[in-house]
Structure formats: C-alpha cells, structure tokens
Amino acid sequence: MEDHASVTDDMLELLHLNQTALRAGLEELPLWIKQRGSTNVHGNVLSIMHTPDTNAEAIASGIQSLRLRYAAKVIRYLIHDLAMLRLDRRRQEQMVVYKVVALKQIEQTS
Numbered sequence: 001m002e003d004h005a006s007v008t009d010d011m012l013e014l015l016h017l018n019q020t021a022l023r024a025g026l027e028e029l030p031l032w033i034k035q036r037g038s039t040n041v042h043g044n045v046l047s048i049m050h051t052p053d054t055n056a057e058a059i060a061s062g063i064q065s066l067r068l069r070y071a072a073k074v075i076r077y078l079i080h081d082l083a084m085l086r087l088d089r090r091r092q093e094q095m096v097v098y099k100v101v102a103l104k105q106i107e108q109t110s
Helices: 004-026 028-035 039-109
Strands: none
Touching: 004 028, 004 039, 028 039
C-alpha cells in the first residue's frame, strides 16, 4: 500500500543520503586548503560546513516524523480491516443461527 506520503519519505531520505555523501566528500576541501597555507579560507569553509550538518539533523528528524505518521496511517487501515473481518464473521455466524432457527421452526410445523 504505497502512496504519495511513502514515496515522498523515500525521496527525501535519498536526498538526505546524497547531502550526507556530498558533505563527506567536501570535508577534504578545507584540509587541502589548510595544507596550502590559507588558514582564513580554511576557517570560513569549516564554518560554512556547519550549516549542512544542522540542516541534516532537521531533515532526518522530519523524515522520521513522516515515516511515523505513514506507519500510524497504515496501522489504522489494518485495524479497520480487521474489525470489518470480525464483523463479517459475526454476521455469518448470525446467519447460520437464523437458518438453524428457521429450520427448527419448519420442522416443528411439519
């Protein structure tokens, strides 16, 4: 039962993984800059790299929230379906009882 919410969750998680991979690759850049003696640029790049970390935490939290909401929705549907199955079973049992009662009445009148 995959719907738009599930697809959105999956796509956001893939974008988050891409951001994390890019972040890991870019971590090499400040080290390379520092080795060449440009400590000011090195410090600037490190401070800029803090923003993706902060955003990554918020994105991960949002994805988790969406997944929990989607899971709750699926559970509600499953509970509803189970309740409907139980109701159908009770109706079938009642129909059997009614048929038995009707047959007994027919036998008594015959």
